[in-house]
Amino acid sequence: MTEFLDPEDVEALLDEEGFHYKDGARGRNLLLSALAAPMPVFGEDVHPTLDEKAAVLLLAVMRNHALADGNKRLAWLVTAAFLELNGVDLVVDDVDGADRFLRSVASGGVALGDVAKWVRERMHPIA
Template identity: 50%
Template sequence: MISYEEIVSIHEYLTNHYQFSEDPISPPGVKSIELLESAIARPFMSVNGKDAYPDVMDKAAVLFHAVISNHTFHNGNKRVALLVTMCFLDNNGYWLDKCSDLELFEFTKKTAAHEICKERKDEFKTIKTFIKRNSRKRKYEDQQLSFHSLTQHLHNAGFTIEDDGDLYAIIKNGKRYTKILKKGATGKEHYDAPYIKSLRKKLFLTPTNGWDSLRFYQASPSLTSNIGDLLKLRGEVLDWLAKI
C-alpha cells in the first residue's frame, strides 16, 4: 500500500527541490484529499476477493494513470505522478531507466493530455506496456555492511545478535546459528561483501531458501528510500515537465 503521508511527502520533496527555481510548485499542497486517496488506493483494489491489479507493472501503471489524471495537487501533478511511480517501482526492485529522458518526458506529457492512444479505455494497457518495456530489474549483490546495518537486516530476517565474549552470537528462536566478529561494532570497520555472503549461507538467507539479495537488503524499505537517487536519474525529465 501507499499511504497518504507518503505521497504528500513526495509532493513536499519536489516543492522544496523547486522552491528557488524558475519553475516552483506554486501554490503547493493537496487540491482534493478524496481524489488523492482514491488515486493511491486504486492500484490495490480487489474484485470478487482477488487483486484487480495483480503484478508490479499493473500497479505501477494504474498508479501513474490515477495520480496524473486526478489532478490531486494544486500544481506539480505530472512530476509527482512520475516520481511516485518511480519510487514504487524502486521499492519493488525495478528502475525505469531503459528509455531516454526525451521519451519519458513525451510519454508523461501525452499521458496527462490523454494523447497516448486513440481510446481512453486503452490508456492503462498502453501505460503498462511502456513501463514494462522500459524498466529493468535492479541487480543486488552482496555488499559491505556496517554493524548497525547488518543488525537491521538480520533483525528483519528474524535473528537477534547477542554478546558472546570475543564474538557476537546470531540467534533465532532460541537457536544459535553462528558467530560473527566484533570488528564492525565500533563503526570503524565494515564487514566486507565476502564475509556477508558467507554469513548468509550459514543463516540460510539465500535464494534457494527464499532470501534473494533483493529481499535481504531491501527488507521493509520506505517508499522514498532512494528518492534522491531517482531525482538525479530523471531530474532533467522533471525539469522539462515543470515548464509545461
C-alpha cells in the same frame, strides 16, 4: 506480494518537492484515491502484474489532479517510488521521449495497456 506506498511517505515527498494540494482536503482525498487505484478490491487483484499496477497508479495520479501544479511530475515520482518499493528501477534513456509520452498520457491519448507496456519495457530489477 506487492508493497504499496504509504500516504504519509507520499506527503513527505510532496513537501520535499514543494508541491501543494489544489484544494486542501479535496486535493488530499484525490491523491489518496489515486494511491489506492492499484490495490486489490474486495481481496481481488484487479491489476495482477506490477507493470499494470504501476500504470494504473501513474494514470490515477495524473488524472486526479490533486495538485495546483506538478501532477505529471508527481505521477512520475510516485510511480518510480512504487516500483522501487517493489524491487524495480524505472529506467529511462530518452528523457525527451519520456516527457512526450507522459504529456500524451496526461492528455488522455494513451490507453492503460499501452502505459503498462511502456512501463514494463523500462523496468529493471534492482541489483
